[in-house]
Amino acid sequence: MERIIIIGGGLAAVTAAKTLRTEGFEGAVTILSEERHLPYDRPPLSKAVLQGAADAQSTCLLNAEAAQNLGIDLLLNQRVEAIDRDAHVVRLSSGASLPYDRLLIATGSRARTLDGPFEGKGNVFYLRTIADAERLRAQMVPGKRLLSIGAGWIGLEVAATARKSGMEAVVVELADRLCARSLPPDVGVALAAVHRSNGTVIHLNTSIVTVGGEDQVESVTLSNGEMLAVDVVVIGIGAIANDAIAREAGLETGNGVIVDEFLRTSDPLIYAAGDVAAMRVGDGQPTRMESWANAQDQAAAAARNMLGKKEPYAINTWFWSDQYDLNIQMIGDNQPEGGTILVRKGEGRSFTRFAVIGDVLVGAICFGAPRDMAIVRRLISKGYAVTDDSLITAPDLRKLL
Ligand SMILES: Cc1cc2nc3c(=O)[nH]c(=O)nc-3n(C[C@H](O)[C@H](O)[C@H](O)COP(=O)(O)OP(=O)(O)OC[C@H]3O[C@@H](n4cnc5c(N)ncnc54)[C@H](O)[C@@H]3O)c2cc1C
DSSP, X not given: OOEEEEEOOSHHHHHHHHHHHHTTOOSEEEEEOSSSSOOBOSGGGGTHHHHTSSOGGXXXXXXXXXXXXXXXXXXXXXXXXXXXXXTXXXXXXXXXXXXXXXXXXXXXXXXXXXXXXXXXXTTEEOOSSHHHHHHHXXXXXXXOEEEXXXXXXXXXXXXXXXXXXXXXXXXXXXXXXXXXXXSOHHHHHHHHHHHHHTTOEEEOSOOEEEEEOSSSOOEEEETTSOEEEOSEEEEOOOXXXXXXXXXXXXXXXXXXXXXXXXXXXXXTTEEEOGGGEXXXXXXXXXXXXXXXXHHHHHHHHHHHXXXXXXXXXXXXXXXXXXXXXXXXXXXXXXXXXXXXXXXXXXXXXXXXXXXXXXXXXXXXXXXXXXHHHHHHHHHHHTTXXXXXXXXXXXXXXXXXX
């Protein structure tokens, strides 16, 4: 019987395993996850779970019964330490080895840590796992003062959840804007305004100069001279691909496991998908996404290709975030060089921002306008030609379809 092993227990791993079955694969499918929890979805961890509006169990992606029904061997608490490509086996932390015919690396990413004075302090948190979310949730107490270091998606979502939980929230960011890697400056400004109107204090262009406290961080001084008393510190300064086992096995890596458009690594028996995969198309720079939709679609495509389909994968750029009662969604290229930006005003602070190159719609950000995304997605995929200002003025965007 053919054996496919999937390393990792997140969304990409579960999607790939399920896809193998829906595509009719009858061999053995094994998921090896280092976590002791059943596979779970991460987006709610910084939102409903952190706020206490949903319990951690509600995030489960695959329970033992479903795994059994699908004939998936779901092995938890099993860290893969090494891939032996000559022997076609993976070596586990338990000392056991498992043979494979094909392998999927879906090891995701982990929170980047900030060492120095924050290391080992009892009130410093990261947010990547269910265990992280449960520890942090216990700190979400009205009146406590939260410091978010880093104004990326996680830091901002945690600050928003803190405010919704009756806490004080301050965000400190080195860059001159929010979500500098993914949001255009004008949208960053709009998002900062939403935070400020909800009572979150944001310091941009600011670093932390000193940290006070012994076992706990009690205060920090900022490069702008301000001193803050704090109860809880959350560090959200990005994620790092879990690509060490691939690198040590001699696979091509570089900010992730390098894959081609078929999600194959430099070893034709080994594929990679999700946050850990950096996809190279043609001679271009490898692109690694850290998003739910891409992890899901890429894993499904990898599974089909592992079964012999030759489907080239196109990166799914759709991303969303929820902060306060604001939903932000984005798709495509929103900072095109030499492009034109069109902004359609919605109700209140909401808007939909279109990016156009020539007359081609290439990206959009729906800021508090989630219903527009379904339409925009279709406009982009049908290659909607922007020949007038209808995107801004049409009373109903659906009429443009
Ligand atoms: C708090 C939070 C909120 C988010 N919110 C959003 C959002 O609103 N919108 C959005 O689009 N995206 C969001 N994301 C991103 C999204 O959740 C990720 O892109 C997605 O989880 C990636 O899935 P994955 O399966 O590739 O990796 P992961 O979810 O990281 O799963 C990888 C798994 O592999 C395990 N593993 C690693 N190494 C080994 C090993 N050697 N052996 C065995 N197991 C191993 C890991 O422990 C982990 O369980 C959020 C992420 C976080 C953390």
